[in-house]
Amino acid sequence: MPGSHDPYADIRPYFDHEVTPVLQRLLRSKRVMDAVLTHQLGAIPSWQRRLLQPWAQYKLKKELSGLATVEQFQHWLEPHIERLLTSTTTSVEVRGLEQLKPDRAYTWISNHRDIAMDPTFINFALHRAGWPTSRIAIGDNLLADEDVADLMRLNKSFVVKRSVTGRREKLNELSRLSEFIHQSNVQGHGVWIAQREGRAKDNRDLTDTAVLKMLSLYGRQDKTPFSEAVAALNPVPVCIHYEWDPCDVLKARELVAVAEQGEYEKQAQEDIRSIMAGLTGFKGRVFVSFGQPLTSQDLESAELMAAAIDRQILDMTPVTEVQKAAAALLDRNFGAPASDVGELLQQRVANEPESVQRRVWQTYAAPLLSL
Incomplete structure (x- = not known):
């Protein structure tokens, strides 16, 4: 529980004096180091990444060693x-x-x-x-x-x-x-x-x-x-x-599951996967x-x-070609694509059930449907 001297200790952002020990803790985390190395060296084969790991760890620790404030x-x-x-x-x-x-x-x-x-x-x-x-x-x-x-x-x-x-x-x-x-x-x-x-x-x-x-x-x-x-x-x-949502199909699957089955059960680490998809997509x-x-x-x-x-x-909310193409696909009831953007929308959901396809297009078209 938070102490009386700092009633928000467990919920607030870190203060400057906490930055160095927190960074040291993160640098000791194998998962953090693996994630950083994958991000920085992701273009090279994993066996080469393993060889470069000591160098990359040294470089990262050197970069972070001088940081002492949030700013x-x-x-x-x-x-x-x-x-x-x-x-x-x-x-x-x-x-x-x-x-x-x-x-x-x-x-x-x-x-x-x-x-x-x-x-x-x-x-x-x-x-x-x-x-x-x-x-x-x-x-x-x-x-x-x-x-x-x-x-x-x-x-x-x-x-x-x-x-x-x-x-x-x-x-x-x-x-x-x-x-x-x-x-x-x-x-x-x-x-x-x-x-x-x-x-x-x-x-x-x-x-x-x-x-x-x-x-x-x-x-x-x-x-x-x-x-x-x-x-x-x-x-x-x-x-x-966002003109394009990296998590559009993931969200649509969840919405369809709730609509058809009354519930959706998240898988382990699903939020983390959504975060990574949103970051890198x-x-x-x-x-x-x-x-x-x-x-x-x-x-x-x-x-x-x-x-x-x-x-x-x-x-x-801006009106974009993606929204217009999604609305056109809905009106055409799975007919020919309305435009090049419409083709992209169809390609994104090509391997999904019809219910998920429609849900994706409804989601993109939602701002227009709300006007």
């Missing part, structure tokens, strides 16, 4: 992120930041498409514009692996304890989370949080009012009204959109659109706030 770690990470984005996107288009103030701590409330890449793209957009990067809310279901948890908390992530059971325990954890987000804001740290728990696998971006009510819990003891509590956090909707054009700060009228209730966020996110 230094993020600067070290920057070229690796740049290479990842260059290899998996054709462009990253950022919109709307010029209407906001870089010296203000905002609470970014975005739609949720990809586990790791959503906050990565938002922080990339902020960093490229010369803004401070934000703290990132991430569910503890993704942090069961200690190495993953260490890496995420080094990179400004904080933990949302979704696995807690019991009504009182859950309320206590949600209140503590709300207090941490409020404290972050007061200290000048922006925060990213998804509009709902879990990804919108059908691409229908609807805000869960429970997330918004959580944000206001920090004011409960002082009986601060909802509108006043959330207004202090400077909430701004953000829309992130091709995304085409990516759009990161920052909206307008919510007005006092928007914040009168959680329901009005959710509707305002949903409206802004839908308005900021």
Whole structure:
């Protein structure tokens, strides 16, 4: 349990004085070293990788040995992120930041498409514009692996304890989370949080009012009204959109299983596989659109706030050829492809059952169907 001197010790991002011991712990992890070597030397045969392993380990340890702050770690990470984005996107288009103030701590409330890449793209957009990067809310279901948890908390992530059971325990954890987000804001740290728990696998971006009510819990003891509590956090909707979703078929299979069988049972390590697919898969054009700060009228209730966020996110969602081709395929009821993009969509699902094919196209077409 967190100590009284540091009530957020088990959920907050790591502080600067913790960076060196955490990095030393990660460097001792065989799994981390194997993953890094596979990423850096993946183009060469595995037997050669094994021969190069001592050299690569020495090189990595030397690179990381001088890092003593979170900012230094993020600067070290920057070229690796740049290479990842260059290899998996054709462009990253950022919109709307010029209407906001870089010296203000905002609470970014975005739609949720990809586990790791959503906050990565938002922080990339902020960093490229010369803004401070934000703290990132991430569910503890993704942090069961200690190495993953260490890496995420080094990179400004904080933990949302979704696995807690019991009504009182859950309320206590949600209140503590709300207090941490409020404290972050007061200290000048922006925060990213998804509009709902879990990804919108059908691409229908609807805000869960429970997330918004959580944000206001920090004011409960002082009986601060909802509108006043959330207004202090400077909430701004953000829309992130991927032209191509590397996890599109995986999501469609899950949605079809739920529709046909009433449930879907995740396999072991499935979240990690989704993270890796999202990181390394091709995304085409990516759009990161920052909206307008919510007005006092928007914040009168959680329901009005959710509707305002949903409206802004839908308005900021770009219309792409992929969406149009998906809508055309649905209208043509598995007829001839509508375009070159339509052929690509058909190729992506060629080996899938008809129900999964339709689900993929419905998901891509969802923003158009919502207009």
